[in-house]
Amino acid sequence: TQLLEQSPQFLSIQEGENLTVYCNSSSVFSSLQWYRQEPGEGPVLLVTVVTGGEVKKLKRLTFQFGDARKDSSLHITAAQPGDTGLYLCAGAHGGSTLGRLYFGRGTQLTVWP
Amino acid sequence: KAGVTQTPRYLIKTRGQQVTLSCSPISGHRSVSWYQQTPGQGLQFLFEYFSETQRNKGNFPGRFSGRQFSNSRSEMNVSTLELGDSALYLCASSLWGTDTQYFGPGTRLTVL
Numbered sequence: 001t002q003l004l005e006q007s008p009q010f011l012s013i014q015e016g017e018n019l020t021v022y023c024n025s026s027s028v029f030s031s032l033q034w035y036r037q038e039p040g041e042g043p044v045l046l047v048t049v050v051t052g053g054e055v056k057k058l059k060r061l062t063f064q065f066g067d068a069r070k071d072s073s074l075h076i077t078a079a080q081p082g083d084t085g086l087y088l089c090a091g092a093h094g095g096s097t098l099g100r101l102y103f104g105r106g107t108q109l110t111v112w113p
Numbered sequence: 114k115a116g117v118t119q120t121p122r123y124l125i126k127t128r129g130q131q132v133t134l135s136c137s138p139i140s141g142h143r144s145v146s147w148y149q150q151t152p153g154q155g156l157q158f159l160f161e162y163f164s165e166t167q168r169n170k171g172n173f174p175g176r177f178s179g180r181q182f183s184n185s186r187s188e189m190n191v192s193t194l195e196l197g198d199s200a201l202y203l204c205a206s207s208l209w210g211t212d213t214q215y216f217g218p219g220t221r222l223t224v225l
Contacts, residue, residue: 030212041219042117043216050212088156094212098144099168099207100158101156101214102158103156104155106155
């Protein structure tokens with residue numbers, strides 16, 4: 001069983017549409033990271049959120065960490081073909097498990113021109 | 114600052130062989146974590162090293178091992194390869210005491 005559940009698993013949309021990806025858990029995290037991965041490459045860090053209720057914006061991407069630090073969402077406004085990729089959320093518990101991230105299965109996003 | 118580097122990028126081995134993968138972390142990062150990524154299981158944690166000591170280990174058989182050197186570079190070894198070991202092996206580094214990890218490009222291992 002995955003500690004982090006991501007939804008949807010696949011998303012296929014037209015350029016200009018908005019979308020939201022969800023990352024949920026029953027576990028509390030000390031922080032949560034979002035990554036984007038291209039085929040055959042390693043995940044590239046987009047953002048780290050650490051405070052419950054925190055909202056971070058990266059151009060057209062908005063990230064939110066749930067108040068209870070158990071869930072997060074990624075919202076993309078006016079998606080572009082360059083946003084295509086696998087979006088991964090990863091949670092950390094810190095403490096004795098420092099150095100270990102728990103990953104969701106990912107959301108494969110395809111944006112058509 | 115240079116990112117995390119991994120060598121080799123691609124490997125093809127046959128069942129029963131062993132393999133060693135190498136990872137050089139970002140300069141100043143002393144923690145190195147390893148993950149296995151497969152289509153069926155996603156990213157699974159293998160182990161993490163800090164100051165040449167393994168601090169955490171995931172749920173993988175003993176055929177998977179690693180080590181870290183005094184310059185923070187790390188290697189992982191897989192012995193007696195099985196077909197199911199075919200995967201993208203990712204290395205990530207982080208600053209001590211932080212959760213944020215930065216990943217390398219990965220090594221694509223194919224076992225025939």
